[in-house]
Amino acid sequence: MKNITMFCLTLNPDHLSKIKRLDYVPVGLGPANFSNEWLTDKSKNNISEKNPFYGEYTFHYSIWKEMYENIKTDWVGFCQYRKFWFTRDAEKSVDSFEDLNSRVLKKIPEKIESFESILGDPFYVNQFRFKKFIKRNLVTMVKNPSLLLFKNKRNINFHFDMWHGKGNLNKAIEMLDEREKNDFKIFVNKNVSFNPHNMFVCKKEFLLRYYDSVFPWLEKCEKIFGFPDANNYGLKRIYGFLAERYISYWFKKYTNHRTMPIFFKDLTNLN
Secondary structure (H helix, E strand, O other), X not given: OOOEEEEXXXXXXXXXXXXXXXXXXXXXXXXXXXXXXXXXXXXXXXOHHHHHHHOOHHHHHHHHHHHHHHOOOOEEEEEEOOEEEEOOOOOOOOOOHHHHHOOEOOOOOHHHOOOOEEEEOOEXXXXXXHHHHHHHHHXXXXXXXXXXXXXXXXXXXXXXXXXXXXXXXXXXXXXXXXXXXXXXXXXXXHOOEEOOOOOEXXXXXXXXXXXHHHHHHHHHHHHHHOOOOOOOHHHHXXXXXXXXXXXXXXXXXXXXEEEEOEEEOOHHHOO
16 A cells, blocks of 8 residues: 655656656646646745745745645655655666666655655765865865865865855854754754755655744745855755755654665656
8 A cells, every 4th residue: 555645856747657657746847838737836825936046845835835735645755857766776777767667665665664754865075076175165175274184074064165155054044943053053063964855755744844944944044145146056046955954954853764775867868
């Protein structure tokens, strides 16, 4: 019996039949014309105009405001047209759609049901090549030579400074609810990895609690960052990148979590 609703997000209407064959719920984002067979971020109460800045979170907002009660399974999850949860053989290549279909997550196994959330395998931010650290953050590295010698100094906060604007994560944290501010600040300065791609699976009961925490925070952050007309993807999508770090913090704090591999394979290239 199916015990999870898995939403698969894409920008391409041509992916409809493949997503349905996976037995996932097709979600269309962006300006393309999606038929009524799709869910989109353009529900009655929506922020779809913020999609260039929020990414997939414009759809999460629609769930928060309107779609939550329509989820009838105990678990809910999110994947993307080129990033999938793998239950086995994550180290092997995928050569066909049927190969992908046989290995993606479709049901929460009994051995996992004792957990409350699933996050992607950690992404370590302190493993970049030396040249990249110097290129993107030369002044900081010169002022703090310990960053060259000790990898544990290159934490989440340092990495965010490199890719999404120096000091921006600290500014955003100051906008957090007091119940989370100090703990999240410790989290980003202590840890050298986070769980990437804004993908997560959780028991339905935790979904609203997460949304009730993240969306008021992101809205407050708009007062700081606005909606920049920027070519720099790392700055333009700052709300999505903030949420990506917050997922790791929030689900680890409030749920009994485990990790699972995320496999990269574009549906466009599979027959």
